[in-house]
Amino acid sequence: MNSRLFSFSAGPWRLGLEILVLAAGIWILSRTLIYLVPGDPITYLAHEALVDLSPDEFRSRMDLHQSLFSRLFAFPTNHSLITGRPVLPTVLQALSQTLILAFLTLVQWCSMTFLGLWLSHQSASIRKWLLRGSIALASVPLFVLSPLLLLFFAVEIPLFPVSHNPILPSFALALFLAGYWFRIISSAIDHYEVRSAKVGAEARGIKTFSVFTRYLFVPSLGTYFGYFGYQVSVLLNGSVLAEVIFQWNGIGSLLAESITNRDYPVLEVALFFVTTIGLISLKIGTALQRHWEKRLQ
């Protein structure tokens, strides 16, 4: 193995190359999964699929009339087995819905976590109760929390619609993530505070909020950039449940539907996008973490 490949620094080119190679691998895997089923794929599809289509129709909709080489290197022209519509626009639309949900979740999650950390920094008793609350929150799964939120905020107090609205599912996901991250970052801040410049900053008369943000929160955060990237795949996992419960037409709900309906063309393309997004976010998070740690050194 050429050692130079391992010795050059993890710059953007190497990051891009890693992502490209891994995405290609995921693409190949998602497109060849159908060949791993027992027996002939067409016979298998005819048996498993919930629609009554001729073998030629299956071949056409699954792009199986093409050779494996063409299937791997051509633009996907799959059509849904259930609706007959092209898969790529359907998946991209669902992906955009999930990105809206993810963005709202991120905003709420960051706000909740920061607010909790700021409040816990003010008072030891608030910190104690917030820590207990975060443990309790981590013990309530998403599929328990979501119907409860639906009951209170959409039925009893009708603040939000019952379905097809991103606010409640993003709030549920944000609560689910904030409970865990509050404890992690709180512990990191405690470890960092001893060697921080907080005392000097306070002595210079800098405001408490600025001291907390610049001298405690931001430096403690850097080491967790890699984990933030990993949390995107956790978010995608959780979005399946949230989207099914709140009937938000994102990629999680599309995947769940295609699995139930055995809509393999949709499953192939959706799985590729979801997996690649998780991979890209982890790689970017890890690269940011390395960059941050170099700056701190």
Place this chain on the structure above:
Amino acid sequence: MNPFWNPRFWAKTWLTTWTTGALGALYFSDLILAHQLDSVLKPGYDAFGRNCLTIALRATGETLLVILPWSLILFGLAMAWTFLKSKLHRSAQESKTQTEWFSDSFLDLISSLPGLLIGLSISAYFKSGWISFGIAAVLILFPPLARFFQGIESSIQNQNFYRSAVALGAPPRYLFKNYSWPELLRGLHSIWPMQISRLILIETSFSFLGLAPGTGVDSWGRIFFVGKDYLLEAPWIMASAAVPLCLTLLSFHLLSRSEQS
């Protein structure tokens, strides 16, 4: 300290009591699954006239039957990975960087994959059940477990007694059995509650989406799936599963925190 003020005491009490009830419910499942049609949707009964509490106990038993074997498989895989990696590390002194790079990249890759979605997708191709649940469990839980054990192994390898044994020519198997294995077991003791709670969550998510492994009889997730439709008319259906699940997860979290501290 008075045990009644110790959360660990209550966590252990809850887990022991509930698990005993669950195993009993599995044993007497014929009695439990009996329908009382005059009690349909009455307080404490579900839409099929079955007692909610006993159904929840049986669902716990079903979940335990699925997750306990997979927890052993996962721990075994992570230990085997640690042993193989340390053996490869020692035998490839001049290419340590490469083995580290491949090992870390492999774990990074698995970490980045949305394990639950992949497990669910696999269930569409190869039938829902043990394999698809196992794939999801391995993708989600194997990387952090492997990294945790690798960290313990690395700290042992930096100890003087270990280095002395290596210098004296001790074989890898001897080193693993006498030095690494006891420390890994101790580490496992601190981490197993968290891993079990995550396995429970994965299994419940699978069964919520209708892709449960096991016998297919009501599991925790299926009770939630049915209960959410009766949330207004019969909230006890969902509560009978939600309350024990939350208490179980809370108990595992408290045990995990006390083990780690």
